[in-house]
Amino acid sequence: MSKILQIWSLSKTFPGQVALHEATFDVEEGEVHALVGQNGSGKSTLIKVLAGFHQPDPGHHVTMRDEAFDIGNAQAAQAAGIRFVHQDLGLVEAVSAVENLALGFGYRTGFGRRIKWREETKRAKQALLDLGFDINVRVPVAALGGAARTGVAIARALQDADQNISILILDEPTASLPGADVDRLFEAVRRLKARGISVVFVSHHLEEVFEIADRVTVLRDAKVVATKNTSELDMASLIELIVGHKVTAASIDRQIDQSAAPRLEVRGLIGMGLSDVSFEVRPGEVLGVAGLTGSGRDTLIPSLSGAIDRLGDVLVDGAPLKAGDPSTSIASGLAFVPADRLRNGIISLMSVRSNTTLADVKRNKTGLRLNHKKEKAETNDWIRSLSVVTTGSEAPISTLSGGNQQKVMMSRSFRLNPKVLLLDEPTQGVDIGAKEEIHTFVDSAAASGSAVLVASTDSAELARLCDRVIVMHKGAIVDTVLRNGGSGASSMAERIDQVLLAGSSLVAHN
Ligand SMILES: Nc1ncnc2c1ncn2[C@@H]1O[C@H](COP(=O)(O)OP(=O)(O)OP(=O)(O)O)[C@@H](O)[C@H]1O
Ligand SMILES: [Mg+2]
Structure with missing residues (x-):
């Protein structure tokens, strides 16, 4: 197989944090390549640099079909046929699937430049059916379930598929999908692969890696630690590559008083x-x-x-x-942690500390005043005990990786x-x-x-x-x-x- 995209020594530094350090990564034609690693290991950063959302540090070398490629430039990625579905899907929630698809592509207009709604609707319906999603394309996307929303995001990324798409990159497409929907998504991935399109996907569900990926690249602490054929790996060794040590699940032994x-x-x-x-x-x-x-x-x-x-x-x-x-x-x-926390629970303009303590701020009051020092100390305890990757309690929560934001939401409820x-x-x-x-x-x-x-x-x-x-x-x-x-x-x-x-x-x- 020939390599279409090759990346050498790609780094990305945020203030106070190296998110990606001298990463080497390549994509072969028509392969499914999984990208795995712990929360905050740099997976989305790699993808966002490729998408032109972030600018990389100097010192890298990247080629696309053996020619120099201007990584960090959204137009270059688009022109090279690289398409993305980001971790937060990036849909416009208030409008329908039809409009979400049209926004990325341009409405069809007819006489007098009137939008041909019937045609748009038919096209959106068909695009989703091709991926195996039979959904209502006219209701606001916000009203759809997780699976359907993922479908809309993928359909939008693929809608000009007849125009030389080379690589589709999916950042945690299955995170909120139940098993049956994952099967459907993978059917769509196999169809793309059969057409010679490469698919890069991020997942924390390692059984999916073995089910669908030809190769897997593991990131740990901002570095690529391995790229392997999945056929050369087993689950235990993949986990060890990701975590850096062996993981054993505790067995539970609870005594419940039935009376x-x-x-x-x-x-x-x-x-x-x-x-x-x-x-x-x-x-x-x-x-x-x-x-x-x-x-x-x-x-x-x-x-x-x-x-x-x-x-x-x-x-x-x-x-x-x-x-x-x-x-x-x-x-x-009664405390609760909602599903789809990135949409339902995180207050993205606030710090890790405020997101942790907001359901009960009284605890850290001295007299009538909020004791920030106590709040900080408590938040830092939670950061440690759930291994949250962040620069500290005062970091804006939006700078944390998706999984780490979720851990903060968990601590908000656990502390009650x-x-x-x-x-x-x-x-x-x-x-x-x-x-x-x-x-x-x-x-x-x-x-x-x-x-x-x-x-x-x-x-x-x-x-x-x-x-x-x-x-x-x-x-x-x-x-x-x-x-x-x-x-x-x-x-x-x-x-x-x-x-x-x-x-x-x-x-x-x-
Ligand atoms: N805009 C930003 N500003 C500052 N730091 C950032 C920013 N975006 C990401 N980071 C940091 O870069 C590191 C890597 O984040 P990234 O989102 O790439 O992780 P990830 O591997 O995708 O994790 P997850 O599995 O949780 O999605 C994290 O420690 C994160 O805090
Ligand atoms: Mg991520």
Whole structure:
């Protein structure tokens, strides 16, 4: 195979931080090349330099099809046929998929330069269908689910695919996608590869690397530590390359007092995509929620936290919570970490410190005044214990990598010492080392008596964390998988997958 893009000694320094140090990277024609590494290791920086979003430090050498390539220049990347889907997707939320596609390409106009909406709509619909996404292209993108939004971003990047696209670069396209949608995306990737287009993709889901990538490049602490054929690697050695040491998941050993009064009680919950859901979680217990997109898994935690409307009773230590009122819920001891935190939780103009402490600033008051020194010290403790990569508590949160912003959101809830902790996709976009750190925190929240509810599309994560997992289908609980139930050899994760699979053929996709 011939190399189309070759990069030597590419560096990028931000004030106080080397994000990329003398990186060497190349892309072969028609290959799928995975780019992996811990949060803050420099993956998005490499991509953003290539896209012309950042200017590289001097000293690099880059060629495209053996000719000198002006890296750091958006027009040069465009002209060379390199297309990008960035980590935050970069969609215009208030307008439809049709308009998002047209914005990147130019509207078709007819007589009198009127926009041909019918044609635009047909074209957008077809572009998404080609990628396997059958969605409503006329509603605002903000109203679409994660999978559909990713589809729109990819369709937009590819819409001039007939014009010499050489490389498609996807920064964590699967971070918020459940399994079935990942399969669909990979189908699209295989189709591109068959057409000779190279695909570079970033993922923290290492099983995806083995499933679809021909080669993998590992970044650690801003340096490329290896580029290998995936056929020469196994999971354990890839993890070791990424983290720099071996990682072992803790096995949990919880004693739950079944006679204790439930910390969280949910009775007859009705809400968006939910019909009559009831369950209880005891102190020290971790209850998982599994289900496909649209099953109710994805709306259960938002309706409990008050983010979306509900009917029915939710009680914390026997006291009913008012629906649709997140701030009294927090005061009653309920803390939550929303999914899609980059959209829903991060306040991007504020510092790491303010983002950490904002749900309870009282703790660091001396008299009536906020004690910044105490806040800083507390924030720095959290930065250390979750290994957040940042220059410190005062850094604007927008300068942190995606995964590190998420860790800050986790610490915002963990520090409340809640009676009930609701976690929606707690390790989405989080690297393999940080994932175990977050899991250990969940263990310790349970050990200190919190009742924890975890919704996740990752069955292995549910098996790692939960004592029980409820499986949802069409808005109702259809099954419960117990840690200590089930037969002999099949692991808890396999049992969850079996139940999910049994229902999946019935579920229409959104
Ligand atoms: N605009 C910026 N200003 C200052 N520092 C930045 C900026 N963008 C990124 N950095 C720093 O550069 C480093 C690399 O960040 P990058 O976004 O490339 O990480 P990443 O590998 O993509 O991580 P993740 O898996 O979390 O997305 C981080 O430590 C980050 O804090
Ligand atoms: Mg990134």
